[in-house]
Amino acid sequence: MKDRQPSFLDAACWPTAFIVLLLLAWEGAVRYLGIRSIVLPPPSEIAVVMATRYDLLLTHLWPSLYLTIAGFALSVVGGFLVAVLITYSEIMRKGLYPVIVVSQIVPKISIAPLFIVWFGTGTISSLLLAFLIGFFPMTINSAMGFQSIDEEIHKMARTFMASRWQVFWKIRLPTALPHIFAGMKISVTLAIIGVIVSEFVASQEGIGYLIKLAGGLLDTPLMMAAIAVLSLSGLALYWIIELAERRTIYWQATAENLAETGG
Amino acid sequence: MKSDARLLLDPRSAHEANDLYAVRVNSIKKVFDEIEAIRDVSLDIANGEFVSLLGPSGCGKSTLLMMIAGLLAPTSGQVILANTPVLSPRREVGVVFQNPVLLPWRSVIDNVLLPIEFLRLPIKDYRARALDLLKMVKLEEFADALPRQLSGGMRQRASICRALIHDPHILLMDEPFSALDAITRDDMAVELLRIWQATRKTVIFVTHSIREAAFLSDRVLTMGRRPATIIDEVRIDLPRPRHIGMTEEDSFNRYVRHLRKSIEASHEG
Numbered sequence: 001m002k003d004r005q006p007s008f009l010d011a012a013c014w015p016t017a018f019i020v021l022l023l024l025a026w027e028g029a030v031r032y033l034g035i036r037s038i039v040l041p042p043p044s045e046i047a048v049v050m051a052t053r054y055d056l057l058l059t060h061l062w063p064s065l066y067l068t069i070a071g072f073a074l075s076v077v078g079g080f081l082v083a084v085l086i087t088y089s090e091i092m093r094k095g096l097y098p099v100i101v102v103s104q105i106v107p108k109i110s111i112a113p114l115f116i117v118w119f120g121t122g123t124i125s126s127l128l129l130a131f132l133i134g135f136f137p138m139t140i141n142s143a144m145g146f147q148s149i150d151e152e153i154h155k156m157a158r159t160f161m162a163s164r165w166q167v168f169w170k171i172r173l174p175t176a177l178p179h180i181f182a183g184m185k186i187s188v189t190l191a192i193i194g195v196i197v198s199e200f201v202a203s204q205e206g207i208g209y210l211i212k213l214a215g216g217l218l219d220t221p222l223m224m225a226a227i228a229v230l231s232l233s234g235l236a237l238y239w240i241i242e243l244a245e246r247r248t249i250y251w252q253a254t255a256e257n258l259a260e261t262g263g
Numbered sequence: 264m265k266s267d268a269r270l271l272l273d274p275r276s277a278h279e280a281n282d283l284y285a286v287r288v289n290s291i292k293k294v295f296d297e298i299e300a301i302r303d304v305s306l307d308i309a310n311g312e313f314v315s316l317l318g319p320s321g322c323g324k325s326t327l328l329m330m331i332a333g334l335l336a337p338t339s340g341q342v343i344l345a346n347t348p349v350l351s352p353r354r355e356v357g358v359v360f361q362n363p364v365l366l367p368w369r370s371v372i373d374n375v376l377l378p379i380e381f382l383r384l385p386i387k388d389y390r391a392r393a394l395d396l397l398k399m400v401k402l403e404e405f406a407d408a409l410p411r412q413l414s415g416g417m418r419q420r421a422s423i424c425r426a427l428i429h430d431p432h433i434l435l436m437d438e439p440f441s442a443l444d445a446i447t448r449d450d451m452a453v454e455l456l457r458i459w460q461a462t463r464k465t466v467i468f469v470t471h472s473i474r475e476a477a478f479l480s481d482r483v484l485t486m487g488r489r490p491a492t493i494i495d496e497v498r499i500d501l502p503r504p505r506h507i508g509m510t511e512e513d514s515f516n517r518y519v520r521h522l523r524k525s526i527e528a529s530h531e532g
Contacts, residue, residue, distance in 0.1 A: 153364050
């Protein structure tokens with residue numbers, strides 16, 4: 001596990017350099033071409049806004065972040081449970097699973113106004129949208145993971161008289177973990193979208209509300225500062241899951257490790 | 264070699280006594296989608312006997328083994344272990360598969376202890392036994408390693424330990440060495456005989472290697488293809504313990520020739 005940590009840092013090194021370069025180019029271009037800050041503020045101005053108006057940004061970040069995490073948690077638990085149901089019930093697998101797969105076509109954010117009608121403009125609408133939008137990839141990925149059990153391993157478990165639950169906990173779940181984490185990474189980014197969209201539609205707080213408000217006031221630097229804060233939070237959430245994945249799935253060999261042990 | 268007397272017990276000398284047999288297969292038939300895979304196979308295997316099922320790939324020998332393991336139900340006929348018909352997998356059986364099928368997230372010793380967990384037996388009581396078994400196959404240093412850190416032969420040795428952990432009477436082996444290279448394969452055969460001498464299990468060993476079958480077994484049953492039946496039975500009266508040098512000797516090669524002929528005959532017919 002330890003030997004992969006540096007490779008992770010190595011991997012982060014290049015994109016970071018790229019982003020720094022991009023910001024510098026942006027800063028330079030805005031100054032050189034004399035672009036007005038209402039159209040495109042330079043990164044330095046956005047940073048200044050982030051530093052000076054941090055209390056405003058944080059006031060609006062917390063409700064969004066909290067709803068994102070809550071909605072994400074709900075979609076993880078819900079998706080996991082439905083995936084278990086799909087795995088163990090033939091009726092669910094034949095009936096529900098295809099419906100879930102096909103319902104992916106429906107753009108979930110188009111449901112946001114409907115949720116406002118049903119649940120009002122409060123937190124419940126945002127929470128439910130974040131949950132709904134993250135639920136599908138979580139379900140599909142987990143179900144795929146549970147079904148990706150190696151047939152030979154399953155046969156082995158049956159000869160040693162494993163019960164269905166033992167097969168689930170000791171074999172299916174660990175096998176499914178890479179799929180489950182992949183689903184979580186998709187779900188967490190979607191949960192953010194769900195909350196923001198819901199705040200766009202109708203809300204009195206949250207980063208989505210702040211972005212809309214700043215847009216209405218033509219305060220572009222504030223708008224971009226809000227977007228930056230939102231993106232950084234999203235990145236942090238993603239990174240936490242990535243870290244948890246690396247810790248949980250310790251047995252997956254990196255390419256170097258495989259070469260070392262001769263496969 | 265005190266144990267040898269028991270290992271070489273001749274089943275023909277006591278045909279009446281039922282409990283002499285570890286495994287009895289009574290005119291088993293298996294039909295898959297109207298295709299007859301196995302036709303009327305009967306065999307009796309004595310306690311402590313090492314029997315190989317030898318035949319070409321796809322002749323149904325693995326199917327037969329899976330029916331003995333209780334993983335597949337025969338279309339007709341019966342498998343009897345310890346005087347009771349096999350309806351599902353049984354505790355007195357340990358299975359070694361073609362691939363080691365170790366769980367990649369578990370250490371070697373936790374893989375070996377897996378059947379104990381499945382059987383809900385107290386794990387700490389079996390830890391010492393697991394270590395003893397690993398010691399027997401010279402893997403005790405790798406007890407805490409993950410399977411990916413082991414070579415193919417080492418993984419298969421670990422999977423043999425797993426099959427033995429709950430002290431089954433019968434060891435079923437489904438082409439366990441066929442995924443290994445030739446040199447490792449010879450080593451594993453010698454190793455297996457050593458384990459067998461030490462543990463006195465009844466072994467049913469499925470293979471398509473004539474040499475392997477002749478080297479390991481007390482008795483070799485050759486199977487023919489489509490539908491599979493037992494076409495020949497050869498008793499290998501070579502002394503035990505056997506060593507790999509014996510495969511150079513004429514007496515050994517006479518058996519190999521005989522087995523090859525009986526398999527070839529089944530191909531023509």
